[in-house]
Amino acid sequence: MHFEVPSWCRSTTRFSRIARLVRATRPQTLFLLDQAHIEFVADGYPDGLSLLGRPNFNCVLLRTFSKAYGLAGLRIGYAICSEGNRTGGRKGEAPFNVNAAAQMAAIAALSDQEWMKSAVTRVVAERGRLASRLSALGLRVADSQTNFLFFRTAMPGTTLAESLLKDGIVVKPWREAGYTNWSRVYRGDTGGKRSLPGFGRKHHRRFAHRDEFL
Numbered sequence: 001m002h003f004e005v006p007s008w009c010r011s012t013t014r015f016s017r018i019a020r021l022v023r024a025t026r027p028q029t030l031f032l033l034d035q036a037h038i039e040f041v042a043d044g045y046p047d048g049l050s051l052l053g054r055p056n057f058n059c060v061l062l063r064t065f066s067k068a069y070g071l072a073g074l075r076i077g078y079a080i081c082s083e084g085n086r087t088g089g090r091k092g093e094a095p096f097n098v099n100a101a102a103q104m105a106a107i108a109a110l111s112d113q114e115w116m117k118s119a120v121t122r123v124v125a126e127r128g129r130l131a132s133r134l135s136a137l138g139l140r141v142a143d144s145q146t147n148f149l150f151f152r153t154a155m156p157g158t159t160l161a162e163s164l165l166k167d168g169i170v171v172k173p174w175r176e177a178g179y180t181n182w183s184r185v186y187r188g189d190t191g192g193k194r195s196l197p198g199f200g201r202k203h204h205r206r207f208a209h210r211d212e213f214l
Contacts, residue, residue, distance in 0.1 A: 018031075018051070022056065022057050027056060027058075030085070031058065031060070032059070032060050032062055033059055033060070033062065035048050035062060035063050036062070036064045036066070036077075037145065037147060038063060039068035039116065040067070040068065040146050040147050041145045045145065048080075052080065052082070053082075058082075058085070059081070060085050060089075061079065061080040061081065062077065062078075062079055063078055063079075064077035064078075065105075065109055067147055068120050068147070069106075069109040069116055070119065071102070071106065071109060074101070074102035074105055074106070075102065076105070076106050078106075126187055127144055127147070127148075127149060130149060130187050131144065134149065134151055139151050139153060140152040147186060148185060150182055150183075151182065151183060151185065152182045152183075153181055154181065155181065156173070156181060157172075157173025157175075157179075158173045158180075161173045161183065171183045
């Protein structure tokens with residue numbers, strides 16, 4: 001069973017919910033806890049490491065170098081688990097594993113925690129500024145514990161994405177039932193001239209008049 005911790009942008013997710021789920025499953029169930037954004041989580045948020053070794057809870061933590069460490073192109077991550085799960089996982093290992101260059105880069109990244117923490121600090125600060133500016137436009141913005149924002153408009157996300165793309169802004173529209181008016185955005189280049197809030201101000205009158213954007 002796989003799910004992300006923290007779950008999307010929900011800072012209210014707590015491990016007590018996981019405990020209830022564990023009690024409702026079979027003892028042999030293996031839980032995969034996706035912690036791809038763990039470095040962006042606020043202080044005081046529960047860490048999946050606290051779950052390892054708990055009785056009656058068989059889990060593997062999955063983490064990546066693609067987010068906070070900036071090694072997305074190398075496609076490398078790691079798992080934290082018991083010796084038994086490590087041995088079992090090796091049995092299903094693909095013949096062509098992570099290449100040597102990616103492994104060397106990952107080791108170097110782990111040795112430079114100062115750079116990673118500095119990068120995370122910048123991303124979190126920019127995330128907060130962008131969230132405030134989107135909220136000021138009247139958009140609903142979910143609380144984020146990741147490197148991106150999840151926000152809702154009255155128009156379908158696909159329509160919004162097409163409009164933004166004309167101004168050179170890329171967002172990812174969500175297509176799952178119940179979330180088709182939500183979009184995901186990440187602002188990586190703070191020096192860029194194009195901005196989502198800028199687009200909102202530019203087209204606010206047109207969207208507000210049609211009651212689509214807000």
